[in-house]
Every structure is written in C-alpha cells, then in structure tokens.
Amino acid sequence: MIRTERLLLRRARLDDVDAFHAIMRDPVAMRFWSTPPHTSLDETRDWVASMVERSAGACNDFVVELDGRAIGKAGCYMLPEIGFILHPDHWGRGYAREAMTAVIAHIFATNDLEKLVADVDPRNRASIGLLTRLGFSETHRARGTWQVGGELCDSVYFALPRPGGE
C-alpha cells in the first residue's frame, strides 16, 4: 500500500467491481482504451479478477483510491508496460500525475527494470500529456496496431529509463 498526499494506492480487490464498472462502461474514459467500453458487470468482474490475480505477489498495478472510493488504476498489468485510467469526474486535478509518480518510483525500486514503456493512441492527448509530464519520451510509432470495436487504431510508444540508469 502506498499513501500519497491525497490518494491511497492499494492492491485490487474483488469488491472493486462496481467502482471499476462505472469507469469501464464510460465511453469517455474508454475512448482510447484497448477494448470498447464494458457492456456488462461480468466483463468488468473478469477484468478486476485478472488484476487481483496478477497483483497477488509483487504488486505493480494499483487501485487509486480517493476518500475511500476507487477512482481508477495506475501501474503495470504486465511489466514493463504502464497503463492508467481514472473516472472522468476526477480528471484535471493532478491525481493521475500524483498516483503515477508514486507508482513509478515503487516499480523501479522493487523490480530490476531498465525502463518502463507505454503504448498510446496518437489521438490520446491527455495520456500523452501525462506521460510527457512524467518524463517519458516518444520512441517510435506504428500504424494499425489495435482493432478496437470496428476501428483500426495506431500506436505511439513511449519509454522512461530507470532514473540514474542508462
């Protein structure tokens, strides 16, 4: 568990399903996600269960909690790729930056990694802004990397080297 100034970052629990469904069913939050918005609670239950399972040992993927309520997630579902999503009600207040700063420090401190990477839709300005603010830089681009719903999407890739490393 990690405490930041305003947030609690903790392991996922199965009872996070309702809070995550409110995020994952939201077309605004999911506009540039790797899947279309969730259409059933079962879909979100599977997603949360998989996060719970993956963070059972060393935890690299955290639920972002504000005042006792899960508002999103920040971390690596699979190392070294970082991902994040917050409920749109909480965008624009620095929560993602606050959470990600702590999560990145934790991941580098507890894993022998040279770098973290991210794969973002080039149209996803908020995520690109966040990554840039966190010190990530663009490494390359590719076209037609994701088929999401009926839409073929592109990727811009980012990397953040281990601080003090090469």
Ligand SMILES: CC(C)(COP(=O)(O)OP(=O)(O)OC[C@H]1O[C@@H](n2cnc3c(N)ncnc32)[C@H](O)[C@@H]1OP(=O)(O)O)[C@@H](O)C(=O)NCCC(=O)NCCS
């Ligand atoms: C990306 C996301 C997590 C940002 O959350 P947030 O809490 O609003 O971000 P913050 O308030 O911490 O902003 C941090 C930085 O991100 C950038 N940023 C955030 N929103 C932005 C926007 N709409 N446009 C451009 N830059 C933006 C800014 O550089 C900002 O730094 P600043 O405050 O110094 O200007 C949020 O928009 C989100 O959940 N998006 C949908 C999920 C998603 O697409 N995830 C990525 C999949 S790879």
